[in-house]
Amino acid sequence: MSLAAEAFVSQMAAAEPWPENATLYQPLKDDQILLSDHASSLAVQAYLRMCGLPVQVICRANAEYMSPSGKIPFIHVGNQVVSELGPIVQFTKAKGHTLSDSLDDVQRAEMKAYMELVYNMLLTAELYVQWCDDATAAEISRPRYSNPYSWPLGKILAYQKQWEVRRKMNAIGWGGKSLEQVYEDVSQCCQALSQRLGTQPYFFNKQATELDALVFGHLFTILTTRLTSTELAERVKSYSNLLSFCRRIEQTYFEDKGS
């Protein structure tokens, strides 16, 4: 969005409180959604739960096309539609709910840097494993992506998406990487996150921030999604403090609903 439009939207956002009927849209959970999209969606859900904002998750087959930026997930609040974690964080901030207020400037810089690390390494690795690895693409990604559509539309859309992602990978220099190198990068990223987390309950002090939501979203999804090989999940499992971090967040924010 342009700068003037953004400023206008945040002014409008500040005017109303968070409604009861806010909804979050994502692709169909059982058949369609892919690893990277599910990770982003879970991150946003975790963030909203941490802020204590109620949101209803709705699954639609065309969620990707409804989204204003083409990325999942997006939320529909009042009469506004916002997609992706970054803009959603700003949007909730305009409404007065924020998790990173108590951080000073240096800590906020660190938080943003670590969030970029997750986007740069984990998300890119997820996209690579899904679309650039032929086995996974043929067995899992393409069938799932084309699930709601009939032949030949599904096939065309799936190949188009694959071509788009591969183009992006080439542009950032990941096109020439082998799967082994990508797993190695994921290990390094997890090592960095693990060292930063240490023995603390959350990344910054005792309070959850958007970084915790983002890391939880990605790691939990990697651990619980079945792919052609379990290598990715194994790499994450080797860091025990990250495992307990995921479990803790799941118990604190996601399990009270059932009981």
Place this chain on the structure above:
Amino acid sequence: MAAAMELRCWGGDWGLPSVHTDSLVVLAYAKFSGTKLTVAPVDWTWKTLTASVPELVCGESVVQEPTQILNFLRKQRLNADYELTARQGADTMAYIALLEEKLRPALLHTFWVDAENYSNLTRPWFASRSPFPLNFFLPSRLANITLARILVTKGEGLLHRISEVEGKIYSDAKECLNLLSYRLGTANYFFDNSPTSLDAFVFGFLAPLHKADLTSSPLQSHLRQLDNLTRFCDNILAAHFNADKPCPLPPAMETMDANLQKLTQLVNKESNLIEKMDDNLRSSPQHKPHRPDPKSSLSSSKSSTPA
């Protein structure tokens, strides 16, 4: 550590050992870790077309890309990060990711896509350093690759127009510079008192922006306002690269009246913002001249201060 190491990179100008970001990163790291490198600039050779720069040749192994080269040097026990704690190592990775995602697109745009800078500075520089007949098509080829890269990574879906993406990448870059400035504070280097790979990366990204003679660059003026970052670049140049090249320009700039400088920068920022708003209002059909317009001008002038 036995074989001699040779680095192929772009040559230097404007007081810097190299004008290319990635090459600068490797050169700076080499100085910090005490590596003996022979620098082989690819200027005026046909390698400008074929080689991927920077490239390290050590005996028989050839390594490309700054991160791979730094890993290679670390394996050879030429390690500038030896004294960092595990957590500081993790911070290094995070900050490098921040630079790559937020700052690199805007830097590439400033040098290669922005029409004025490209035609006045980048194109003549690269054309003059390439042999005939490469000088005719090499700069435009690099510019096309850069534009494609920016659009593919930052363009959203079908909006493959650079003007839509510009505003976002510049505001991301300015935020990134602010974050670096907060992190650096008043220290000389990012971690303790000795330079590390993070310092090499930040230097590689910031130095060309700081020293180049750009005609129109809001990003450069933003950087110039952040004194601790400009001081950081000058320190590294003076301390590690001093013997090779003197830096004549900066002292002259400092004598300008500080207040006048701040005032001109503020005026430039405001006029840029107004120009941008004007373009946006003209190009976006939904914001037709109705009530909302005067409100949006108020709110965006308010939002200029946190930026």
